Amino acid sequence: MSDVIIGLEVHCQLNKLNSKLFCGCSTRQQGLEPNVMTCPVCLGLPGALPVINKKAVEYAIMVGLALNCKIAEHTQFYRKNYYYPDLPRGFQITQYDYPIAFDGVLTVDTDGEERPIRIRRVHMEEDPGRLVHQGSIETSKFVLVDYNRSGMPLLEVVTEPDLRSPKEARRFINKLRNILEYLDVFDGSLEGALRVDANVSLKGGARVEIKNISSYKGVERALLFEISRQQNMRRRGIRVVQETRHYDDERNCTITLRTKEQAEEYRYYPEPDLVPLAVKSWESELKGRLPELPDAKRERFKRQYGISDSHAKVLTAEIRVANYYERVAERCDPRMAATWVADYLKGELNYRDRDIRDAFPPEKMVYILEQLSNGTITDKGAVEVIRALLDEGGDPKDIILARNLAKVETDITRAAVAEVLKENQAAIMDYKAGKAQAFNYLVGMVMKKTGGRADPAEVNLLLRESLECT
Amino acid sequence: MAISVKDVKHIASLACIDLDEAQEERFARQFNSILEYFKELDGLNTEGVEPTYHVIGLNNVFREDVVEPSLPQEEALRNAPKKEKGYFKGPRIV
Ligand SMILES: [Zn+2]
Numbered sequence: 001m002s003d004v005i006i007g008l009e010v011h012c013q014l015n016k017l018n019s020k021l022f023c024g025c026s027t028r029q030q031g032l033e034p035n036v037m038t039c040p041v042c043l044g045l046p047g048a049l050p051v052i053n054k055k056a057v058e059y060a061i062m063v064g065l066a067l068n069c070k071i072a073e074h075t076q077f078y079r080k081n082y083y084y085p086d087l088p089r090g091f092q093i094t095q096y097d098y099p100i101a102f103d104g105v106l107t108v109d110t111d112g113e114e115r116p117i118r119i120r121r122v123h124m125e126e127d128p129g130r131l132v133h134q135g136s137i138e139t140s141k142f143v144l145v146d147y148n149r150s151g152m153p154l155l156e157v158v159t160e161p162d163l164r165s166p167k168e169a170r171r172f173i174n175k176l177r178n179i180l181e182y183l184d185v186f187d188g189s190l191e192g193a194l195r196v197d198a199n200v201s202l203k204g205g206a207r208v209e210i211k212n213i214s215s216y217k218g219v220e221r222a223l224l225f226e227i228s229r230q231q232n233m234r235r236r237g238i239r240v241v242q243e244t245r246h247y248d249d250e251r252n253c254t255i256t257l258r259t260k261e262q263a264e265e266y267r268y269y270p271e272p273d274l275v276p277l278a279v280k281s282w283e284s285e286l287k288g289r290l291p292e293l294p295d296a297k298r299e300r301f302k303r304q305y306g307i308s309d310s311h312a313k314v315l316t317a318e319i320r321v322a323n324y325y326e327r328v329a330e331r332c333d334p335r336m337a338a339t340w341v342a343d344y345l346k347g348e349l350n351y352r353d354r355d356i357r358d359a360f361p362p363e364k365m366v367y368i369l370e371q372l373s374n375g376t377i378t379d380k381g382a383v384e385v386i387r388a389l390l391d392e393g394g395d396p397k398d399i400i401l402a403r404n405l406a407k408v409e410t411d412i413t414r415a416a417v418a419e420v421l422k423e424n425q426a427a428i429m430d431y432k433a434g435k436a437q438a439f440n441y442l443v444g445m446v447m448k449k450t451g452g453r454a455d456p457a458e459v460n461l462l463l464r465e466s467l468e469c470t
Numbered sequence: 471m472a473i474s475v476k477d478v479k480h481i482a483s484l485a486c487i488d489l490d491e492a493q494e495e496r497f498a499r500q501f502n503s504i505l506e507y508f509k510e511l512d513g514l515n516t517e518g519v520e521p522t523y524h525v526i527g528l529n530n531v532f533r534e535d536v537v538e539p540s541l542p543q544e545e546a547l548r549n550a551p552k553k554e555k556g557y558f559k560g561p562r563i564v
Binding site for chain 1: 528535
């Protein structure tokens, strides 16, 4: 897919703020009735005056700095005029040609290769309201509008067309999300927190914009669909036209919204109700307030805990996983903790399509690893405890008891070995005749007899001893 | 003339305004006279003059990130010509 060219516009709600961008309405939106979080400003009533949320500007600068951007000396707002029911005033307040941050870069790991993706700009704007279409977007005769979302603070991060595959686009978005969560300005798990517009073309072909992809997984799917649509057209000798398409998540396809002939004319002009911002002087103070970011944390984890680069990478991608790991690592062997958090716990969570927030507290992981270190349970037992905690909850100590996971004593293993040898003369003969599978069969029989609770290493040892002596 | 009736029709459609023929003619004339006036400004020497974005000369007016009460739903919907189940009801656009 090397002839694929993708640029992204990622809209992220600064949903860690208390209030909206230009008014005092709350940003807490989940599970509300429609139109209960509005005021004259975000309803666009005549005469209402917007005033910008200072913390939103600080957050925007912090994001700009974390994306290695320059911070603007002068920044201001514009009115972007268009008629759409989600905009109560008939215009959206956005930044147009004076974005607060610009010329940044974010490196993305694509199959082991770190590639720089240039960031063109980061700007602030207000979120429009939410439209509820009855039926599909093509057939519905009217729309229902909820302005709770109107005026939610958004950051739009615009990349240069540097991305080369849908997978790389997904990785970029994941990394961006993780950085915003490190900065604690964004909670990506909330519905509608992140929405993406993507520009896609094949080398030499027209550029198609896909609007309003609203899920993380949707990005890769929408891009794959659109690229194969363009490739099929090219194969059949049909010219791809420059247009805007809408992504339909349910049917996994893109449909035409408007072609170049109907291109938008937004009639931007400076927003007269908001004075310009001169905030570059905040830069050094905010730089000092930036937390340790993923790449720096990854290096520190390797240094401080002596763990591998691949473990450090998995553990630092998400701030919550990193914090979880550190709470386990401070009370256990850090390398053992890395394996159990990065490989086993993350693996079990991914399998269940769940987040580290839905896992059990790190104290329980510490307990499991202690039982593992002091030989009370086996690796297999530890995995079972983790699964039980994820699926049923409870206390690891009770789970070990209730499921009989405590490793059996050496005496019991020894007895089981003796019994198995007595019952399997044929296998012993095979073993002595040089058949390696016969040994594995015997190990299996001992494990079966002990209900899987014998330590496999010990079984191996005891079996070999006994077989040598007979 | 720089602005034709066709331009006026286009601008009116962008702004969702219906104009009759007489109005279209009139606005075309008025737009042109406004643009003529701006042409006079082009004659001024603005060498070394910083662009003005705002006439009041203020910068950095902020509010703190504090929640204030919102309107009740009935109040928010009170002037809506059409509503349904707590939503504003609007025409389908696409
Ligand atoms: Zn409001």
